Amino acid sequence: MRETEPSKDPMKYIASGFVKVLEECKHELNMNDHLIADLFHYWKLEYTLLNRDTGCAIICMGKKLDLLDASGRMHHGNAQEFAKKHGAGDEVASQIVQIIHDCEKKHERDDDECLRVLCLRVLEVAKCFRTGIHELNWQPNVEVIVSEVLTEI
Structure with missing residues (x-):
């Protein structure tokens, strides 16, 4: 059995890549700064992320990065390529996609898929993904992500 490669760095770069389109989405969706606070605290397991806007x-960010299909579900191929482009090897990228896929299946809904319901479902998938990444001890350091994104602005 092979050990999985260290993955905190790729997760840091993946998260940074995601955050780069945040400001655009914040303006498009007319959201206030509570959204930034939710995303800043996202990797903390004790933070509940209760806001549907998140x-x-x-x-919005997933669509801008071409990571979601028309139904709001993850596009596996694009998500894997995004992870690899941001420093993940094949094995880590596959594992990240698998975690998200498992979380989507766990929070699958057959009822109303209006935007409000879809936003809540995606929030639950995001929380599930965060837990999966923590279980692997791959969570990135938020302060490092913020400083890197701010440096590029």
């Missing part, structure tokens, strides 16, 4: 922002 789910809507994740959808």
